[in-house]
Amino acid sequence: MTADVETIVVGAGVVGLAIARELAQQGQEVLVLEQHALIGSETSSRNSEVIHAGLYYPPGSLRALLCVKGKHMLYRFAAENGVPHRRCGKLVVATRETELPKLAAIRATAASNGVDDLVPLSREAARELEPALACEAAMLSPSTGIIDSHAYMLALEGHITGHSGQVVLNTAVELAERLAGGEFRLTTRSGGETGAITCRRLVLSAGLHASKLGRTLHAGASTMPHYQVPETHPAKGHYFSYTGRAPFSRLIYPVPDGAWLGLHLTLDLGGKAKFGPDLKWQDDLDYSFENADGAREATFYREVRRYWPGLPDGGLQPDYTGIRPKLYRHGEPAADFTIHDVSHHGMPGLVALYGMESPGLTSSLAVGAYVAGKL
Numbered sequence: 317m318t319a320d321v322e323t324i325v326v327g328a329g330v331v332g333l334a335i336a337r338e339l340a341q342q343g344q345e346v347l348v349l350e351q352h353a354l355i356g357s358e359t360s361s362r363n364s365e366v367i368h369a370g371l372y373y374p375p376g377s378l379r380a381l382l383c384v385k386g387k388h389m390l391y392r393f394a395a396e397n398g399v400p401h402r403r404c405g406k407l408v409v410a411t412r413e414t415e416l417p418k419l420a421a422i423r424a425t426a427a428s429n430g431v432d433d434l435v436p437l438s439r440e441a442a443r444e445l446e447p448a449l450a451c452e453a454a455m456l457s458p459s460t461g462i463i464d465s466h467a468y469m470l471a472l473e474g475h476i477t478g479h480s481g482q483v484v485l486n487t488a489v490e491l492a493e494r495l496a497g498g499e500f501r502l503t504t505r506s507g508g509e510t511g512a513i514t515c516r517r518l519v520l521s522a523g524l525h526a527s528k529l530g531r532t533l534h535a536g537a538s539t540m541p542h543y544q545v546p547e548t549h550p551a552k553g554h555y556f557s558y559t560g561r562a563p564f565s566r567l568i569y570p571v572p573d574g575a576w577l578g579l580h581l582t583l584d585l586g587g588k589a590k591f592g593p594d595l596k597w598q599d600d601l602d603y604s605f606e607n608a609d610g611a612r613e614a615t616f617y618r619e620v621r622r623y624w625p626g627l628p629d630g631g632l633q634p635d636y637t638g639i640r641p642k643l644y645r646h647g648e649p650a651a652d653f654t655i656h657d658v659s660h661h662g663m664p665g666l667v668a669l670y671g672m673e674s675p676g677l678t679s680s681l682a683v684g685a686y687v688a689g690k691l
Contacts, residue, residue, distance in 0.1 A: 317514070319499045321347045323691075324515040326489050326502070326529065328352075329360040330465065330680045331672050332521035333472040333483075338684035339519075339691070340479035347515070348476065349504065351488035351525075356469045359523050359673065362603075362638025364555075364582045364593070367391065367401065367461040368675040371408070372572060375428035378653040378686075383675040384430050386682035387459065393681060394463060397471045400585050401463040406567035407442060409451040411622040418571040419455050426457075433458050448563040450625050460567060464585055465677060491532045492518065494663050517691055520668040524550060524601060524641045530668050533661070543661040546654050546670045548641045550601060553593020556616050557635040558627075562589035568623055577674075579619040590635055591620055597646050598639075605634045643671035653679075657690040667691060 325336045328350035340346045352358070367390055373380035394401040410419050423434050435456040437445070442454035473483055490510075491503035500518040504511045522529050530545035562581065570578035579591050594612065607613050613632060621627050643651035654670040661668070667690045669683075676683070 317495065317497045317499055319514045319516045321345055321513065321515045323347070323517040323519070324349060324500070324502065324513070325519040325521055326492070327521040327523055327525075328355040328473075328483055328485070329358060329521065329523050330356055330469055330472070331360075331523075331669065331676050331683055332519070333469055333476065334680035334684035335519055335521060335687045336481055336483075337472050337475045337479075338681075338688045340476050340481040342688060344517070346476065346479075346481035347513075348481070348483040349487045349489055349502070350483065350485050353485055355473055355483060355485070356466065359638060359640060360465060360469065360677070362636060363465070363674070363677060364580070364590075365462050365465045365584065365677070366567065366582055367403075367463055368678045369426070369457045369459045370429045370431050370675070371422050371426040371434070371457060372577070373425075373429065373675075374652075375425065378655065379675060379679070380429045382653065382679035382682040382686060386675075386679035389681040390463070390468075390678060391461070393471070394468065399464060399467045399471050401461055402585060403459065403461040404566055404583065405456060405458045406460040406569055407437070407446060407449070407454045407456055408569045408571060409442065409449065409454045409623050410571050411451050413452050415571045416453055419453060422571070423455060431457075431459070446564055446566060446568070448624055448626055449568065450623055462567070462583060462585060463677070489522070489529060492520070492529060494533065494666070498664065500666065517665040518667075519687060519691070520666075521672070523672060524548060524639060526641065526668065526670045526672075530670070533663070533666070533668070546643050548643065548670065549645055550598050551640045551642045552596045552598055552602070552637055553640065554596070554605060554607070554612060554637050555590050555592035555635045556613070556632040558589040558591070558631055559633055560631065561587060562624075563626075564589065564624075570619070570623060579616060581620070581624070591616055591632065593638060601639055603637050603639065605637055607634055640673040641671055642673060653683075655683075655687065655690070665691065
């Protein structure tokens with residue numbers, strides 16, 4: 317049987333687009349299928365837009381390896397393609413003496429990951445950089461930055477189409493099957509109509525929907541019937557923005573609390589400050605901003621004032637929410653990026669990605685190269 321398309325990537329988030337770009341540049345015929353009317357409509361457009369340095373992730377993990385590699389690739393891509401970005405740096409701050417050992421542990425982890433530019437700062441040195449900051453000590457990460465994620469995704473799309481690939485919107489993939497000849501057949505829905513398309517190679521980069529789609533492959537897989545698809549747990553994060561101009565020129569992150577990086581202060585390229593995300597586990601994809609009784613807002617004021625005591629009353633306003641596809645539950649350690657190839661599921665020509673949350677944006681170009689290698 318001759319397949320309709322050589323390679324299909326399901327999902328036009330930042331990771332899916334980066335994978336498709338890499339494959340198209342290698343000469344493959346690539347089609348990206350996206351269920352929404354715009355690229356990057358879910359996790360990729362509802363995050364902090366931070367270029368991470370690679371400080372926190374366990375040494376040797378995919379998150380560590382692909383973040384550090386992807387950071388350099390992303391800065392280079394942004395510079396070469398006119399994508400707005402800024403290497404503004406960030407301060408990781410300990411606001412209590414009991415948190416000082418965590419700073420030392422982060423520095424050791426970062427060094428193991430190949431991040432060797434961290435600068436430890438005393439309280440006084442940190443205040444010289446950011447006079448409005450309150451802390452016991454801090455650590456400067458000069459290679460952390462921010463990027464216009466929307467412009468970045470548009471640039472990726474331009475590279476795909478420039479190499480004869482296509483991005484098709486408003487096309488949901490409802491079922492993925494492996495055929496007897498080794499091809500894959502996708503059942504799609506677009507404009508109320510059901511269709512089908514076949515391909516030789518398939519990349520599932522469906523973000524929040526990856527597990528659901530992966531299970532349809534599991535049902536049709538005869539080569540490895542016991543393939544276990546990881547379960548995705550949606551976790552909503554709320555962001556508040558600052559109504560004025562915050563007196564910071566760098567990002568401010570409290571030391572992490574377990575798998576959560578805390579309510580950090582990030583800046584966009586226009587200088588607007590936002591705080592978040594928090595972490596609310598849920599069973600659905602509800603993006604509503606939950607603050608009916610003011611409890612969430614009160615928590616943000618309390619946590620932010622640990623490092624910015626001058627945050628004025630009335631300074632925060634609800635902004636937006638995002639939902640991250642996590643592979644772990646509350647109280648469990650953070651899971652690594654999970655990228656399954658033939659060794660996991662027994663189906664040549666298939667790569668499935670699960671749990672591609674932070675630092676997915678930073679890692680995206682490195683993920684593209686990694687997945688291309690797996691194919």
